[in-house]
Amino acid sequence: MTPCTADGVRCRAQCAEATAMASELETNPSAPGGLPAHWRRGRTIAALWIALLCAFALWWLAPHARAENSDNWWLKARFRFREAVRAPRLDPEIVLVTIDDRTAERWSDTPMIGWGSRLATAIEKLDRSGAKVIALDWTQPVSLEKWFPGNDQRLAEAILASGKVVMVKELVPVPPGRPREKAHWLLPNDLILTALASYRDLGYAEIHVADAKGETEVAALTPALESPEGAEPSFSARVVERAAGVDAALTTRAWALPGQPAVRLRENQSFLVNYAPGTGRGTAFEQFSLSDVVESWISADRRVKDKIVILGVGYTGSNDNSKDINAKILHQHVLNRSRLV
Numbered sequence: 001m002t003p004c005t006a007d008g009v010r011c012r013a014q015c016a017e018a019t020a021m022a023s024e025l026e027t028n029p030s031a032p033g034g035l036p037a038h039w040r041r042g043r044t045i046a047a048l049w050i051a052l053l054c055a056f057a058l059w060w061l062a063p064h065a066r067a068e069n070s071d072n073w074w075l076k077a078r079f080r081f082r083e084a085v086r087a088p089r090l091d092p093e094i095v096l097v098t099i100d101d102r103t104a105e106r107w108s109d110t111p112m113i114g115w116g117s118r119l120a121t122a123i124e125k126l127d128r129s130g131a132k133v134i135a136l137d138w139t140q141p142v143s144l145e146k147w148f149p150g151n152d153q154r155l156a157e158a159i160l161a162s163g164k165v166v167m168v169k170e171l172v173p174v175p176p177g178r179p180r181e182k183a184h185w186l187l188p189n190d191l192i193l194t195a196l197a198s199y200r201d202l203g204y205a206e207i208h209v210a211d212a213k214g215e216t217e218v219a220a221l222t223p224a225l226e227s228p229e230g231a232e233p234s235f236s237a238r239v240v241e242r243a244a245g246v247d248a249a250l251t252t253r254a255w256a257l258p259g260q261p262a263v264r265l266r267e268n269q270s271f272l273v274n275y276a277p278g279t280g281r282g283t284a285f286e287q288f289s290l291s292d293v294v295e296s297w298i299s300a301d302r303r304v305k306d307k308i309v310i311l312g313v314g315y316t317g318s319n320d321n322s323k324d325i326n327a328k329i330l331h332q333h334v335l336n337r338s339r340l341v
Helices: 009-027 037-064 067-085 101-106 116-128 151-162 235-244 290-296 322-334
Strands: 094-099 133-136 165-172 184-186 202-204 218-221 254-256 271-274 286-289 308-313
Touching: 094 101, 094 290, 101 290, 116 133, 116 151, 116 290, 116 308, 133 235, 151 165, 165 235, 202 235, 235 308, 286 290
Parallel strands: 094 286, 094 308, 133 165, 133 308, 165 202
Antiparallel strands: 165 184, 218 271
16 A cells, blocks of 8 residues: 555545544444444453453452462462472471371270370380480370379379470360350379479460361461460470470560571461471371380380470371371471471
8 A cells, every 4th residue: 555655646635534434433433344233242241251250250269368368378389389299208307106096906995095004105115215305195184093093103204204295285265155264274184294394395286277178288387375474385386395405485476496597477476387298198207106116116216216206196087187197297397497398
């Protein structure tokens, strides 16, 4: 086409005609040469569909918009990517001793609450084997002397002799409709409590899964709570403190061991933890059956030397299954590491 800048009347006339047509189309799309009517209708319908899709997307994303949930999603994505590209390996610093199906079947002649003497034997053997810390995920608030004579004394003596045992305590909230009552700690009975090396060797049990579907891939951990007596450490935080040989410091937005990078806390004083590769599949931590430790370990076992050992429930159908034990272990361990992968 000849440019409009060319000389000649004919060219100037064509240029003027084209300019007028363009102006007409801009102001009146229905003019001859504009978009067909069914195109214009289709464009309107498409705009409505886009608006509906945007509204649905906003509705679906609303629950995830909170910082806690977005953090959870991002951490889970990183966890799954790491699971896919990295082969799991046994943690070099932590082992599990579980009350598994084999233990429950082998000792089915005695209720679990009567296993105090067996737990004592396990603590003695783990201590003799050089365990750095023995995290006993077990509590016994009442004396069982009436039903199992000597069991409490036997367990207390083993805890006292070891000096490395950390146990759990539970927070009992104020019952509904009883505002005059106060929340209080549910502690081990006096005989066992006084056997611990320090009152600080009690930590509150607070593991909870952050995933709405109950998956144990990401969990929120609150390492300590403020109280009039000072910071109350969680079970996992206290195990890490004992392993490191120092007490941690709690501030408004951080929890830190002396000489270690601080763990940044969220507004609710917690942080999200994702687990070591293989957690929940039995490939993240070396595991031993409690019954094997008690009945088969004749001499010191170097596989637990200088390691954190957690002893807890892991049999099928228990409220605290093997995945939860793995999670608790990693919680303890991750606090002592600089950053998650």
